[in-house]
Amino acid sequence: MEILYKPWPWYIAGPIIGLTVPILLLLGNKKLGISSTLRQLCAACYPAKLPFLNYDWKKELWNLYFAAGILIGGFLGGVMFGNPNPVVITGTTTMYLKSFGLTDLSGLMPAEIFNWDALITVKGFIVMIVGGFLVGFGTRYAGGCTSGHGIMGLSALQWPSLLATVSFFAGGILFNHFVLPIVLSL
Amino acid sequence: MKNLKFLVVGVVFGLALTKGEAASWYRIQEMFQFQSFHMYGIFMTAVPVGALSIFIIRKFNFRTANGQPVIVPTKTYHHGVIFGGLIFGFGWALTGACPGPLYAQIGAGYLVTVATFVAAMIGTWTYVMVQKYLPD
Numbered sequence: 383m384e385i386l387y388k389p390w391p392w393y394i395a396g397p398i399i400g401l402t403v404p405i406l407l408l409l410g411n412k413k414l415g416i417s418s419t420l421r422q423l424c425a426a427c428y429p430a431k432l433p434f435l436n437y438d439w440k441k442e443l444w445n446l447y448f449a450a451g452i453l454i455g456g457f458l459g460g461v462m463f464g465n466p467n468p469v470v471i472t473g474t475t476t477m478y479l480k481s482f483g484l485t486d487l488s489g490l491m492p493a494e495i496f497n498w499d500a501l502i503t504v505k506g507f508i509v510m511i512v513g514g515f516l517v518g519f520g521t522r523y524a525g526g527c528t529s530g531h532g533i534m535g536l537s538a539l540q541w542p543s544l545l546a547t548v549s550f551f552a553g554g555i556l557f558n559h560f561v562l563p564i565v566l567s568l
Numbered sequence: 569m570k571n572l573k574f575l576v577v578g579v580v581f582g583l584a585l586t587k588g589e590a591a592s593w594y595r596i597q598e599m600f601q602f603q604s605f606h607m608y609g610i611f612m613t614a615v616p617v618g619a620l621s622i623f624i625i626r627k628f629n630f631r632t633a634n635g636q637p638v639i640v641p642t643k644t645y646h647h648g649v650i651f652g653g654l655i656f657g658f659g660w661a662l663t664g665a666c667p668g669p670l671y672a673q674i675g676a677g678y679l680v681t682v683a684t685f686v687a688a689m690i691g692t693w694t695y696v697m698v699q700k701y702l703p704d
Contacts, residue, residue, distance in 0.1 A: 389587055389588070389589050390584070390587040390588045390589075391588075391609075392588065392605070392606050392607070392608075392609030392610045392613065393609060393613055394584075394588070395584045395585075395587065395588020395589075395590065395610050396588070396609060396610040396611070396612070396613030396614040396617070397613050397614065397617045398580065398581075398584040398588075399581065399584050399585070399588070399590075399610065399614040400613060400614035400615065400616070400617030400618040400621070401617055401618075401621065402577055402580070402581050403617075403618035403621055403622065404618070404621035404622065404624075404625060405577055406574070406577060407622070407625065407632070407638050407640070408625070408630065408632055408633060408638065409573055409574065409577070409632065409633055410632050410633060410634065410636075411632055411636060411638060411639050412574065413641045416666070416667040416668040416671070417666075417667045417692075419667070420667060420688055420689055420691075420692040421692055421696075423689055424689055424692050424693045424696070427689075428693065432696050432697065434696045434699065435693075435696055443571055444571045444574045445574075447571040447572065447574040447575040447578065448574045448575065448577060448578040448581070449578060449671050450575055450578060451574065451575040451576060451577060451578015451579040451580075451581065451582060452578045452579075452581055452582035452585065452668055452671040452672050452675065453578075453582065453671045453672070453674060453675035454575070454578070454579045454582060454675060455578060455579040455580065455581060455582020455583040455584075455585065455586060455672060455675065456582045456585070456586050456591065456671060456672030456673060456674065456675025456676040457675040457676060457677070458579065458582075458583055458586075459582065459583045459585075459586030459587040459672070459676065460586045460591075460672070460673075460675065460676020460677060460678075461675075461676055461677050463587070464676070465587075469589060469592055469594045469595065471594050471595065471598045471603070471604060472598060472603040472604050474601070474603050475594070475597060475598040475601055475603045475604070478597075478601065479594070479597065487594055489676075489678070490586070490589075490591055490592045490593060490594075490673055490676055490678060491592070491593035491594075491664060491673070491678060492593065492594075496593075496678065496680050496681070497680055498680055498683075501680070501683055508662065509662050509663065510662075510663065510680070510683055510684045510687065511683065511684070511687045512659075512662065512687075513658075513659045513661075513662030513663035513684065513687070514659065514663055514670075514683070514684035514685065514686070514687030514688040514690075514691065515659070515687045515688065515690060515691035515694070516655050516656065516658050516659025516662065516691060517656055517659035517660065517663055517665070517666065517667065517670075517684075517687075517688045517691060518659075518667075518687065518688030518689055518690065518691025518692040518693075518694075518695070519652075519655055519656075519659075519691035519692065519694055519695045520652045520653065520654070520655030520656025520657070520658070520659055520691075521652065521656045521666070521667060521688075521692070522652065522691070522692045522695040522696065523648040523651060523652025523655060523656075523695050523702065524648050524649050524650075524651075524652030524653045524655075524656055525643065525646070525648060525649065525652070526643070527656065527666045527667050527668070528660075528666040528667075528668065529666070529667070529668050531643065531649075531653075532611065532615075533611075533614050533615060533618055534618070534641065535641075535643045536615045536618070536619070537615055537617075537618025537619045537621070537622055538618075538619075538622055538640050538641055538642070538643075539619065540641075540642060540643040541645070542643040542644060542645040542646075542649050543643050543649075545645070545649050545650055545653070546643075546649040546650075546652075546653045547653075548653075549649065549650045549651075549652075549653025549654050549656075549657060550653050550654075550656055550657045550660060551657065552653075552654060552657060553653060553654035553655065553656065553657015553658050553660070553661070554596075554599075554600050554657040554658070554660045554661040555600050555657075555661075556654075556657070556658075557600075557657060557658045557661035557662070558597060558600035558601065558661040559600070559601075561658070561661075562597075562661055562662070565662070
C-alpha cells in the first residue's frame with residue numbers, strides 16, 4: 383500500500399491532466415480553466431458596478447464545482463495519501479534553497495516562509511500577498527492561466543495561448559533568477 | 569446535481585496536481601532553475617494528450633454527453649496575453665502556485681494559502697478596476 387503515498391512521476395500526472403481537456407468537453411462543452419473561478423468569486427462577492435463582474439456567474443457554476451473538486455483532490459493527495467517524505471528535488475536546487483536558509487523541504491511549500499506569522503514580515507508579505515495579487519491580476523489580464531492557456535489553449539492549438547504560455551515562463555524564469563534571490567534574502 | 573460530475577473530474581485533477589507535485593513550491597522553483605525535467609515532462613505529456621484527444625473528437629465528430637456537437641474553444645490575441653502573462657509569471661515564481669494549485673494547497677491543509685488566494689481575488693478585482701487604463 384506504500385505506493386499510494388508515493389508521488390506520481392510526470393508521465394502519470396501529465397497525461398491525467400491532459401485528459402481533463404476532452405473529458406470536460408465531452409461532459410458538456412466545458413473549457414478547462416481555473417483562473418476564471420477567481421473572476422466568478424469576485425462577481426459573487428463584490429461585483430460593485432463593474433461590467434466585467436456583472437454577469438450571470440451562476441451560469442458557469444460547474445467551474446466552482448470543479449474547483450471544489452481540486453480542493454478535495456488536494457486533501458486526498460496531500461493529507462490522506464500525502465507523501466510522508468520531503469520532495470525529491472535535484473541536489474542543486476536543494477543547495478540553492480539551503481543558501482537562503484530553507485532547510486525543511488517537507489510538504490508542498492517551505493513552512494519557514496508560508497505561515498501566518500510570516501504574513502506580517504516583509505518577505506512573507508511579498509511572497510504570499512504580493513505574489514497572490516500578481517497571480518490574480520496577471521491571469522485575468524492574460525485571459526487565462528496555466529490551465530486555460532497552457533493546457534487547454536495549447537491543446538486546441540491556439541497561438542495566443544502559446545504566446546501566453548511563453549510569457550508565463552519568461553516572467554517566472556526572469557523573476558526566479560533576478561528578483562526571487564533578493565526577496566528570499568530579506 | 570448536474571454539476572456533480574465536474575466535482576469528480578476536479579478531484580482527479582486535484583489529485584494529479586498534488587501527487588504529481590505540480591502544486592509544490594519546490595518543484596516550481598526547480599523548474600524555473602532548469603534543474604529537473606519533472607515539470608516540463610508534465611506539460612510535455614499533458615498538452616499532446618489534450619491535443620490528440622481534440623484531434624480524435626474532431627475526426628470522429630464525437631458529441632457531448634447530451635448530444636451536442638463539441639465546440640473547441642478559441643483564444644483571441646490581445647496584448648494582455650503577453651503583459652498579463654509576464655505579470656502572472658512573476659506571481660507564479662513567488663507563490664509557486666497557479667490558480668489550480670492554490671485550491672489544491674488549501675485542500676492539502678495549507679490554510680495560510682487562503683491568504684494568497686484572497687490576494688489573488690483582490691488582484692483579479694483590481695485588474696477589472698484598472699482594465700480600461702491598460703493596453704489591451
